[in-house]
Amino acid sequence: MQTAMTILCLSVAGVGLCLGVGSFLYYRRQLRLFSNILNTFEKTGELVEGENRETMESKLLSRLCRVLKRSRQKEEQTGKERQEMAELLSNLSHQLKTPLANILLNTEILKEGRLSQEEEKQFLLRNQEQAEKMQWLMKTLVKASRLEQGILVFDIFPASLVETLARSISSVYALAREKQISIETQGLKECVCCHNPKWTAEAIGNLLENAVKYSPAGSKISIETEVMELYANVKITDEGPGIPKEEYNRIFRRFYRGEQAEQQEGSGLGLYLAQVILQREKGYITVSKGRDGGACFSVFLLLKE
Template sequence: MLRNREIRFVLMLMCTVSLIVLAEAAFFSSVSVVFVLITSVLLIGCSLVFTRLRYLEVEKLSSYLRQISSGNYSLDVRDNREGEFSILKNTIYKVTVMLSEQRTLLQKDKIYLTDAISDISHQLKTPLTSMMVMADLLDDTKLPEAKRKEFTRNIRIQLERLDWLVSSLLKLSKIDAGTVQFKKDQVLVAELIHKALQPVLIPIDIKEQTISITGEDNVSFVGDLNWTTEAVINILKNSVEHTYEGGTIVISFSENLLYTEIVIKDNGKGIPKEEIPFIFKRFHKGKGAGESSIGIGLSMVHSIIMKQNGTIEVQSELHKGTQFQIRFYKQIV
């Protein structure tokens, strides 16, 4: 304790004051000197004991903080008594809990990042391996022209798939990182649906499917037209892919005081009940997914809608169809 400069200073000050008082008491009587001496010793002793106890508390807190810095967050230093030390202990405990929660979140992020890298590597490996094999075969000068065209076409398809995968992953990473600034424009749902249908009109025509759209032209919500269009396109692609030839896709939208609702329903293959909780999970591929499916489209749909104060729910039954219900809730002021 005496290694602390402030303690030495206070001790010297008290001793100096005691000596001055003793010197003054000597002018009166020896009894006064004894009385002053005993009083000074008791006061200095009490002060040292009190200071020692305070420094023991400080030492305990120092030990506690050292254990926290080494990664031990299980200790509880809370003190329900009144006083500055109790407030300090409770504050340190709150910081400890916060650090523990942040550490848990960081650990989850590391696991998530590891899994994501593993999934991405797996998704990239398949088309790259396929292209490498076909590229080796194209080196064969005796390869028939028909096969050469077929391999070239397959390489182009795989490259398009890789381009879409990388583009989607970049979009998802931006959304997850919070770097995407979603606009807050007044979006007309009729315009949104019209824009989202353009990329899927040819597949719909090829499969001779029927599109039915119902809703008022003035139905709208506050959001980002381009990003929401991206989400709706992915839902429509999913519906077209899993709806039989000659099937029907019904799109309806409405608005009330609480939310704007968009419903996309098909009469296609449907989703097994046990798979519904996982369809928005990244890289999840259902049993009925096509070979070209990567399992990232619906994950991006979920992220885009949730970031715009919205929700998305799925109802499905095997061989009877699937319904996606999107709701954009209005901001309450």
């Protein structure tokens, strides 16, 4: 009887020892798996979940992988935002450098007191122009950034497209008249589009302002509309130097200025803001070559359902 009890105790102890060793080996294997995953994530940023079994350890491993993925995504997003901010500050610094230098130079000349009353007036007007340019640059940049981030919102509702176009044309009429540029409307079709007249007029006004700026004196800018199945298409065609095809996808970037644009004063924000406004209205802009070699911008606005 005593021998049997001893054998039983030894058997239980042996089983317990085997279970303990097995558990130790199993959990050591799981710890190695976790360690390998963490090492791989630290070195490459990639995650390999390994075995996909319905066990508590596998579920824990999956949770760990999801947490690490979210951490990596947040890290990448933060890095992207820092890079965009650095680029924004660099571009803004470059844009403000010239008008600020002009203001400082004009102020130094005024301080010398050698100018006539008429000359002083001219220098003060130049300073005012440079200050207004800086103010416009900051307002436009802040406006576009707030629109992109959804901080600034505006209502979209059915409204007359022709009335919006008239509003856009009136905003650049004086500028076009100075260069003896005619703005001709060809076959404008009355239609109702889902947009905000004030903001859309500003977007199209930016396109018209660019057309006037880069077109030669005495030339023509034509505006025509086409009613499609879902959209109304507003085509703005000028007789300027045109835009190289390789720049079509770049001209709507913030602060981007092509080779042709470098010969004219500008900021590279007009087309960028126009695109942001139209995207908020679920519309878009494209650019192509005009009939006579100039540029043709097409604005697409959703028709009223």
